[in-house]
Amino acid sequence: MNSEETKPTDFIREAVAEDLKNGRFNYVRTRLPPEPNGYLHIGHVKAFMIDYLIAKENNGELILRFDDTNPTKEETEFVDAIIEDARWLGIEWKEVTFASDYFALLYDWAVQLVKKGLAYVDDQSPEEVSVNRGTFTEPGKESPYRNRSVEENLDLLERMKNGEFPDGSRVLRAKIDMSHPNINMRDPVMYRIIHEPAHHRTGNKWKIYPLYDWSHGQNDAMEGITHSLCSLEYLNHRPLYEWFLEQLDVFRSRQIEFARLNLNYTVMSKRKLRRLVEENYVNGWDDPRMPTLRGMRRRGYTAEAIVDFVQRMGISTVATSNAGVIADIAFLESRVRDDLNKHSLRRMAVLKPLKVVIDNYPDDLVEEMDAVNNPEDPNAGTRKIPFSKVLYIEQDDFRETPPPKYYRLYPGNEVRLRYAYFIKCAHVVKNENGEVVEVHVTYDPTTRGGDSPDGRKVKSTIHWVSARHAKEAEIRMYDRLFTKEDPEEGEDGFLACLNPNSLSVHTGYVEPRLAQTKPGDRFQFERQGYFCTDPDSTDDNPVFNLTVSLKDTWAKIEKKSK
RNA sequence: UGGGGCGUGGUGCAAGGGCAGCACACCAGCCUUUGGAGCUGUGGAUCUUGGUUCGAAUCCAGGCGCCCCAGCCA
Numbered sequence: 001m002n003s004e005e006t007k008p009t010d011f012i013r014e015a016v017a018e019d020l021k022n023g024r025f026n027y028v029r030t031r032l033p034p035e036p037n038g039y040l041h042i043g044h045v046k047a048f049m050i051d052y053l054i055a056k057e058n059n060g061e062l063i064l065r066f067d068d069t070n071p072t073k074e075e076t077e078f079v080d081a082i083i084e085d086a087r088w089l090g091i092e093w094k095e096v097t098f099a100s101d102y103f104a105l106l107y108d109w110a111v112q113l114v115k116k117g118l119a120y121v122d123d124q125s126p127e128e129v130s131v132n133r134g135t136f137t138e139p140g141k142e143s144p145y146r147n148r149s150v151e152e153n154l155d156l157l158e159r160m161k162n163g164e165f166p167d168g169s170r171v172l173r174a175k176i177d178m179s180h181p182n183i184n185m186r187d188p189v190m191y192r193i194i195h196e197p198a199h200h201r202t203g204n205k206w207k208i209y210p211l212y213d214w215s216h217g218q219n220d221a222m223e224g225i226t227h228s229l230c231s232l233e234y235l236n237h238r239p240l241y242e243w244f245l246e247q248l249d250v251f252r253s254r255q256i257e258f259a260r261l262n263l264n265y266t267v268m269s270k271r272k273l274r275r276l277v278e279e280n281y282v283n284g285w286d287d288p289r290m291p292t293l294r295g296m297r298r299r300g301y302t303a304e305a306i307v308d309f310v311q312r313m314g315i316s317t318v319a320t321s322n323a324g325v326i327a328d329i330a331f332l333e334s335r336v337r338d339d340l341n342k343h344s345l346r347r348m349a350v351l352k353p354l355k356v357v358i359d360n361y362p363d364d365l366v367e368e369m370d371a372v373n374n375p376e377d378p379n380a381g382t383r384k385i386p387f388s389k390v391l392y393i394e395q396d397d398f399r400e401t402p403p404p405k406y407y408r409l410y411p412g413n414e415v416r417l418r419y420a421y422f423i424k425c426a427h428v429v430k431n432e433n434g435e436v437v438e439v440h441v442t443y444d445p446t447t448r449g450g451d452s453p454d455g456r457k458v459k460s461t462i463h464w465v466s467a468r469h470a471k472e473a474e475i476r477m478y479d480r481l482f483t484k485e486d487p488e489e490g491e492d493g494f495l496a497c498l499n500p501n502s503l504s505v506h507t508g509y510v511e512p513r514l515a516q517t518k519p520g521d522r523f524q525f526e527r528q529g530y531f532c533t534d535p536d537s538t539d540d541n542p543v544f545n546l547t548v549s550l551k552d553t554w555a556k557i558e559k560k561s562k
Numbered sequence: 563u564g565g566g567g568c569g570u571g572g573u574g575c576a577a578g579g580g581c582a583g584c585a586c587a588c589c590a591g592c593c594u595u596u597g598g599a600g601c602u603g604u605g606g607a608u609c610u611u612g613g614u615u616c617g618a619a620u621c622c623a624g625g626c627g628c629c630c631c632a633g634c635c636a
Binding site for chain 1: 566568573631
């Protein structure tokens, strides 16, 4: 970041700067608190970047702390996946910790609250707890067990910890105010009893597990986290967050909330994503159509583009949808194009081949044409592409009867074959169904390289591949997964508006240079889009994924004229 | 319904009492050996009502709308 650029500023950065200035803190430490119960998606990136960058910008530290307080949901598989994805994004942390690292200390703190008369063991059933919590308009009722002696509470808590009671039979609750207008303050549950399954790290050692409210803030204090940045849904929890720290008289971390990030034309909830995978609407968590980081990575999105997108989205407290801020996927795509345009090697590939025969070209001649690898980057150099009498061009680049404004190949029209020659369409060959299967053209030998010595212009340049030299390849074209901007609306509505054309597989031809490619390689297929080599790719059967198409002005014109 | 939060072009974010601006999208044009990229330009917004003020997107009050909270989820 150079000095020309104005520093990114937002209400969180301002608050952090203010805290440093007025001495509330003299350092900055943030934490990244994923729950290891699923794969990361684009929505997570916002929180990740905020936590990472705010620490970094202030010469502070980031701690990656897994929020593993619920053994019924969390798995080691996901901690590994989350670490891998976060690294891929370029996020760096000082250390990795787990909420479960602090279970023993947290228990001590709970004992302290019990001793101060600020927490008690409640024997009510879950149903009773719920009923007695009251409603938005009516206050709750105090539990009959609320005023037990400290000694009895201590004894019961100890026995809960030792596993003497069955799941659901008792909880530890903070003693606050059962008629508080903020329901989170109506004696929130701190510990519940869970015997099975074993915790992914602590095994069967613990029979009681803390809830989020009785864990997160305490862990923040234990780790000296200065700024605990979270999403808007936790705003209502802040009074409780602060109450605990105050009663405990420990380090006072500051919680600040911001709006989550979402994308249109996709779903982000874990439940819905899981259904897509488990019911085989997509081919796994890393399906290129998924908004997961693994999916986007396989699709060919770069970490740089994703981070740039998230950065440019900014931060706010706007809360007009339950999903937070909903970004237009077109904006993400524009960041991807911007990045890939500068860095991708250009190649020629024909997705839907149409055979072209140059009638006046020598049968056995093969010429090597010079092509530039990236017009945006002179250092990318040039390459040779073989040219011969029989070629493949894109079906879309030929029309027997051209619509208005169409200036590609059609009978009588002259176009340029990129880096090769001008050709003019002479006649066509059709099959028994009347479909054009072969286009015959003549070429102008004086236009080699693509320029006419007589200064003659053509309106169109099309890409091609030499039939004899091209390599067959599988090309997977992707479109948005859903046809509606907000697939969430309605019950199973999100499945009802799945886009049936979100994946289409083509067998095309690519220039010989593309025969040696390895998974993750990125290219621009000229005039079509950015593609990357899929992990399924082999030397015998190269497989390419569409990352994002190029802007298609002709498609727009054509659509408008309809 | 009680509590809390939020309302700026289609979308996202600025303007922190002084000319409402940027990006994406959209539209028009220029340029072009990618109908790509690039460049230029047009259109379009302060939820509403009232108040304070010379002056309000900004401060105040009311209204309206949307979002969050009644898990032993996070």
